[in-house]
Amino acid sequence: MIQEPQQFASDNYAGICPAAWAAMDEANRGYVPAYGEDPWTQRASDSFRSLFETDCEVFFAFNGTAANSLALAALCQSYHSVICSSSAHVETDECGAPEFFSNGSKLLVAQTEGGKLTPEAVRALATGRSDIHFPKPRAVTITQPTETGQVYSLEEIRALSATCRELGLRLHMDGARFANACAALGCSPADMTWRSGVDVLCFGGTKNGMAAGEAILFFDHVLAIDFDYRCKQAGQLASKMRFLAAPWVGMLESGVWLSNAAHGNECARQLATAIADLPGIEPMFPVEANAVFLRAPEAVLEGLRARGWRFYTFIGGGARFMFAWDADLSRVDALARDLRAAVTEANRGETLAA
Amino acid sequence: MIQEPQQFASDNYAGICPAAWAAMDEANRGYVPAYGEDPWTQRASDSFRSLFETDCEVFFAFNGTAANSLALAALCQSYHSVICSSSAHVETDECGAPEFFSNGSKLLVAQTEGGKLTPEAVRALATGRSDIHFPKPRAVTITQPTETGQVYSLEEIRALSATCRELGLRLHMDGARFANACAALGCSPADMTWRSGVDVLCFGGTKNGMAAGEAILFFDHVLAIDFDYRCKQAGQLASKMRFLAAPWVGMLESGVWLSNAAHGNECARQLATAIADLPGIEPMFPVEANAVFLRAPEAVLEGLRARGWRFYTFIGGGARFMFAWDADLSRVDALARDLRAAVTEANRGETLAA
Amino acid sequence: MIQEPQQFASDNYAGICPAAWAAMDEANRGYVPAYGEDPWTQRASDSFRSLFETDCEVFFAFNGTAANSLALAALCQSYHSVICSSSAHVETDECGAPEFFSNGSKLLVAQTEGGKLTPEAVRALATGRSDIHFPKPRAVTITQPTETGQVYSLEEIRALSATCRELGLRLHMDGARFANACAALGCSPADMTWRSGVDVLCFGGTKNGMAAGEAILFFDHVLAIDFDYRCKQAGQLASKMRFLAAPWVGMLESGVWLSNAAHGNECARQLATAIADLPGIEPMFPVEANAVFLRAPEAVLEGLRARGWRFYTFIGGGARFMFAWDADLSRVDALARDLRAAVTEANRGETLAA
Amino acid sequence: MIQEPQQFASDNYAGICPAAWAAMDEANRGYVPAYGEDPWTQRASDSFRSLFETDCEVFFAFNGTAANSLALAALCQSYHSVICSSSAHVETDECGAPEFFSNGSKLLVAQTEGGKLTPEAVRALATGRSDIHFPKPRAVTITQPTETGQVYSLEEIRALSATCRELGLRLHMDGARFANACAALGCSPADMTWRSGVDVLCFGGTKNGMAAGEAILFFDHVLAIDFDYRCKQAGQLASKMRFLAAPWVGMLESGVWLSNAAHGNECARQLATAIADLPGIEPMFPVEANAVFLRAPEAVLEGLRARGWRFYTFIGGGARFMFAWDADLSRVDALARDLRAAVTEANRGETLAA
Known part of the structure; x- marks a missing residue:
């Protein structure tokens, strides 16, 4: 098997970290029920709730495109729209997945500096049109850290969420590299999310050292109603769920x-x-x-x-x-x-x- | 970690087999490009082509629900319909995924004995309506072996595909346990599929001993046009694809x-x-x-x-x-x-x- | 222009009745704002509210397929399902429109006598499955009168709606020939709908004597939130709305x-x-x-x-x-x-x- | 009924012209089959074929949003994209209808002067990305005349269609005011469309003087395959089709x-x-x-x-x-x-x- 010399083109080029691997190995023993009825899934979910210091709803998806799209689809109907930055992954690199999963929700793209959304940009897009000939803004998505490697400060997130609340918008955080943002700010996951007004977080496991898998965390229980059906219908329910869940256990419990x-x-x-x-x-x-x-x-x-x-x-x-x-x-x-x-x-x- | 005593409730309760595990382990070395541009994906695809003795198009999806739905969506438009058995997994256990991925293609359900479709049942459903008020039949899906553990003989498959050809229908095989069918009949994968007129096969890896993953094989290249975009948009493109591909290499090359x-x-x-x-x-x-x-x-x-x-x-x-x-x-x-x-x-x- | 001798094959073969025609003629004077901001649309909506003795939300769609599908889509998400009779128009004659507009909601079909749903049939389908591998029942649709020309009595409707309430289901009435049901029972539109527990009614104008057009009445305001956007996005907002609204004025105000x-x-x-x-x-x-x-x-x-x-x-x-x-x-x-x-x-x- | 003084805010504020009205009146006699099996629909279709001097496929939809969206959906799959101008009606005023009907096709918006697309703008958007993480360009839509009241010359259309052909793109013309463009250029409908490389035209009847209705003309028969099913499923098949067709007869045959x-x-x-x-x-x-x-x-x-x-x-x-x-x-x-x-x-x- 020919191997590439280590490159820094993408953090997707790396493999599985030891903590994730060891947990998968341990999980690969005996028989457990499928579709998330296993102890590993329960334990991973509890680890998230413990780490985030709140009784959030936890779901697992295979990759970030699906996680983001499913989360946004849960916030929107097809005739709603989602405000994002012009460099947002959902806009530039998901091949229309948000539109597909939501059956048509349009992304309203703000041209902002360095990929960061601002309250002003959100307000401008959210209030620019209010007639039925244009999709009604319903959610805002920010990437933390951004696709350009910048981190929203807690103040920035709070300012955005305050604007969202005022305008009746939900706030979604694409955390494909969420752990990097936490490490950068040195703040708790809770501070960076629900305490700052984030409604839904997609927490990326793949770039963090797993083979595959993202967690979707709803901090508002109402938004999570029937979300398990949504995941199943969209082809995102793993039958041998333990292998999607166990790596999280390995990584979250160890601090890796x-x-x-x-x-x-x-x-x-x-x-x-x-x-x-x-x-x-x-x-x-x-x-x-x-x-x-x-x-x-x-x-x-x-x-x-x-x-x-x-x-x-x-x-x-x-x-x-x-x-x-x-x-x-x-x-x-x-x-x-x-x-x-x-x-x-x-x-x-x-x-x-x- | 509490473990279940071995049960026979489902073949999804089992873990990862040694051949798949060893290949993942070997794949977990060094850096390789993401999204399928790695050598493992190439090798797995070639293994399929070799096993099936034909230059088929090979794609990988995370699970069977997605694989089946994507394959059927590639055969149909939203106003088309798919003929299946009343016990077909696509009808009974995928939570409307085929309808979701296809944006509305209806499943036309034949009430047949023991889950097997017959040419007569296909013909009856395919020719029962021909007005625009009812979705136009465009594909037939059979599960091999069926959800009830029965295996279509090659003669039965050929008879079905002949009927499909005559009626302008495409034939899809849900092979969640395809390997079991091959083992049962002792025939080659080629004989069971393209040589018998199957257009698309979803070959199940999960129940066969992998952590996750199904392969979608198109025997007609035209049907596979832009299918990579379809997978990506639907959240079924793994970034670290090698871990979806390597287990196939481990299992196909070894005969496991x-x-x-x-x-x-x-x-x-x-x-x-x-x-x-x-x-x-x-x-x-x-x-x-x-x-x-x-x-x-x-x-x-x-x-x-x-x-x-x-x-x-x-x-x-x-x-x-x-x-x-x-x-x-x-x-x-x-x-x-x-x-x-x-x-x-x-x-x-x-x-x-x- | 060759004309057919009068036949009784379909009530769609008839033309526009004088009351509807005269109203269109009267509406065809002067300039009025488009997209429903005109006085005719207001007056038609008020006529419905008066006729139904309640402050319902009123929308207009071009035909029954769209009206039914939009209404059901407002009650369901894609992973939900709709219970209907095996002879329901939504199942047999709308070419998968309900599945298309809802992005995949499955119809669960009850095989009942003469096209009438019963509380027992609803209960059986609604409680038959409760796992996430099958779309969650969310709505029931009945056709009044049925496609076979039968009329649900008020008692039957109330029994159905009681079952719906108990099971957390919404009740939709396909009233393509709603007026015929009212004439048959001699009861008020209010009695036949919201007073009997119907949540949404599609009131057919075409078969009642108009050129085209159905009204969608929501008796629960919450269900109508953003429904105007849904209609617009789905291509069901008429620019010269007055011509869709005026015939209703002509027919409702006159009793025709x-x-x-x-x-x-x-x-x-x-x-x-x-x-x-x-x-x-x-x-x-x-x-x-x-x-x-x-x-x-x-x-x-x-x-x-x-x-x-x-x-x-x-x-x-x-x-x-x-x-x-x-x-x-x-x-x-x-x-x-x-x-x-x-x-x-x-x-x-x-x-x-x- | 209060009437607005004549304003020039929109050409949708006007009523039905005498030629359209008279044809509806004449059509409102006797019984004719529904769903387009009537002589008026045949005659209207033939009138289009005569006017366009070609054996094109003709379909009728209720409004422009639906006509455009259905036509684009026929050209694209959900993972494809459509290139349009930043002032295109499909982008700015259809509430996400193109994305809805196509189940997710993204609009790629060119920022051009005065709403006109150019071959350069098309090329830039069509060739800017060629990876599967971005929807594959598949169609171009131009509005003739533009939303800003400008008319593409035949040379401009031909240059656009040549670029489309070269890049494997289909060319759609949103002709909500198509007649105005013909009147402006003094050229034949054929010259402005198929002879200049347009694949599909949506010819607007509403703004031209009808109550409602647009015609969709496919100049390439292959693109029209099963389009009647698409219209039906999307709620765009009128049961009393004669009233959608007759006004066209009245206007086309008379030159109005x-x-x-x-x-x-x-x-x-x-x-x-x-x-x-x-x-x-x-x-x-x-x-x-x-x-x-x-x-x-x-x-x-x-x-x-x-x-x-x-x-x-x-x-x-x-x-x-x-x-x-x-x-x-x-x-x-x-x-x-x-x-x-x-x-x-x-x-x-x-x-x-x-």
Whole structure:
């Protein structure tokens, strides 16, 4: 089996972390009832309730696209709309899944700086139209941290939720990298969510170190009514649910969910620090979680590629580096060195050309 | 962690088989691209093509509900209909998923003996209405083996597909336990599918010994156009796809997919044989795969329950015993003994009452 | 322009009645705002509220398929189900529209006598399954009068609604020929609906004498929240709404809605009476509204066809005669005479053959 | 019945033109089969085929939202996308209907000048993404004339369709005011559609002088397969279809479809001419069809309102005047005079304030 050298193109390229793996191994013993009637599912759900310090409703889905779409569909009818940022994953990378699961709810896209929604942007979209010829705004979704690696502060979340409450909107948090946000702010999951007015959270397990799986947490019980039917109908109920639940037990009970995320964040900071003095290279967004987006001359990016590095440039042409739970710090250093070399080389080329 | 004693209520109660587990373990090394651009996904797809002796299109979904629904949605528009048996899983146990994924395609249900569709039943439903006030029949789905543990012979499949061709219908096979059917008939997967006129197969991995995952095989390339988009939009594209693909590699390359199934079938036969002489107890359906449905007096069923056995009675009131890839033959014997004891006890009770 | 001789195949074959026409004519003066902001729409809505003696919410849709489907979609989510009779129009003649508008809500079909649902049938379907693998029952729909021309008594409706309340189900009434039911029972629209526990009524205008249009009446305001958006998104908001509303004004204010229906009912009774003594000919269902379904030997039906009569036989092979608001009583007599002649002829043929 | 004084806020405020009315009146005689099996529907379809000089497939829907959405749904699957202008009615005023009917197809919105799509804009959106995480572009929709009253030239349409062909996209034309475009260009309907590469046209009857109704014309027969089922399921099949079809006969056979439109266009030109010299007032878009969008100081708009004029300002804050088939030319003059007076008054106010 050919393996890729470790890259930082995506935190989806990493495998399963030891804590998740060990829990799956332990879960793989004996017979247990299917479809979530097993002790692992109960235990994982209780772990979430314990971690979030509240009696929330917990559901499991196979991936983030489904989790987000199901959660939004539970907040909306087809003729409602969802306010999101122009860089929101639901808008840019889910192939119309929110529209599909909701049978047509439109996404209203705010063009905001760096992917962060603001109360002003929400208000503008929510109040721009109030006639029946346009889908009625019903929910707001924010990604925490954003797709650009920024973290909403608690104050920002509270300001957004206050605006939502005022305007009759529900607040959904896409937490594909929720753990990274918690590690970044050092706050409790409860503070970041229901205590700040979040109604529903999709807590990502895959990027956090699992094989697959996201948890959907409803902090308002009414919103969760019949949500189990919704998951089942949408092909998101695992028969051998224990294997979706056990990794959560392994990660939540051990605290690995947080240490994994903290490590990814550290790698990002380390890269940012190592290249802070490089001329012509600058972060496109504040480095607050496990991502670094670099704006760099094309010649520099070419130099990086020539040195074997792979990365995406789909956001504003910048090079994205995304650090997984097991990113190798020495490889982060290697990346910084290669970047420095590429800059030098590019500058030399420019000098020669001049 | 409390564990259930081994039961035969469902083959979903079993865990992950060693071959699947070992492949996941091996796959859990290093970094690989996400979303199926990894070598494991390629290798699993090639394994299917090799096993089926044809260049079919291969896709992976998380579970059977999604696999069936996506496949049927690819065959139909919302105003089309799908012909199925009254005991078909798509009709009875998927919570309206086929209707949801297809945005409304109606299931036309044939009331047939033992869950098997026949050419006559298909023809009757397909030609009963031809006006635009009723959804136009466009596909037929059969479950192989059926939900009642019966296996369509190759002749039966061919007869169905011939009728489908004649009537302009596509033929879908729900193979949640496809391997059990192959083991039962001793025929090749190719013979059971495309060589017999099947257009699309959903090949079940979960019941075959995996943690999760079904493969969708299109034998007609045209039907698979843009199916990758369909999976993505419907929340069925795994980011760490290697963990959905690797178990298939482990099971297909080793032949375990077949031996697992053969073992389940053997358990069913052993139970059937062991109780063949029991008065008042009879199989509701021919025992051909890994299921035994027993019709028995309620007192006997009660006696079994009192002895700690759990089982479902949702089909016709009979007790269903479903044998997984790792069913313990000594426990099968124990079940047979307990059943015999329950019969004796029930008869004694009856004698006393008389 | 070739015109058909008056037939009784369907009450959709008739045109627009004078009251509806005159109102459209009067409405066709001057400029009025679009999309229901006009005085005619207000007046039609008020007429309904007056007629039904309650402050219900009133909406207008273009046809019955849309009205029923939108109403049911407002009661259900995609993973819910709707209980109906096996002869319900929503099941047999709307091409999967309820499933389409609701994005997948399944219809649970009760096989009942003559198309009438009973509390027992509702209870059996509503309580048969309570697991998440089957769509959760959420609404019941009855057709008043039924597709077979029978009328639910107030007692029957109340018994159904009591069962619905007990089981947490909403009650929808498909009133494609609602006026005929009112005329048959001689009761008030209020008694037949909200006073008997009906939550939503689709009141048919087309068969009652209009060009097109059905009214959807919600007696529970909560169910009507955002229903205007639902109609708009589903392509059921008329821009020149006055032409959908005015005919209702014309018919409701004048009482023609009721007299039109009473006339159709009278025609049916007259036919039934005229042929009561005919040997071998019998009504399949009690003749209570504007339909007569006759069971007759095929030779007799052939004799009728030979005499130029057209009729449908899609329900149980019986000949359906459906009388419109303007059915010609002399033609009803002619039909009775031709039927008598056909019977005589058929008997003669039989005698000859014997 | 209170009537509005004639306004130019919308061409939906007008009534039914005499040609349409007379045809409905004539159609309202005798009995004819329902659901389009009547002679009027046949004749209307043939009239379209004659007018368009081709054997196209013709369907009728109740309104433009439905017609557009059904047509686009026929071109797309849920995971496909549709390219449109930012001012396209499907994007701004159909409450998510295209997404609803297609079960999720996303609209990709081009920000273009004055609502016109260009080959460059189409290409940019169609080729911007080619991964499965974003809906695959499959169709382009243009509004002819645009929502801003501009008309695509034949050259522009041909350039767009050439780009579509090259990129594998289908071309849909939203012709809510199609007749106005024909009148403006003086070209044949055939030249403006299929001869220029349009695949599907929605030809608006409501704004053209009918009570309701749009025709959907497929120039490629393959795209129309089973479209009748689609219409039926979506609640767009009229039972008394003759009343949807007859007005088309009345308007197409007489040529009124074109003269009605020409009159609306003339009114727009007359207004534009009459105010051409007014300081501070200018058309926001070239006046090519029956709309005039005026950019004017708020004080002037207030002055107009004070004089009893109603108009919308939802596009760019400009005042929209839209002229119906029966717009009164003397009222157009009155509007021009009032506008002139409002300007004078506003200027005087300004002078005083200065």
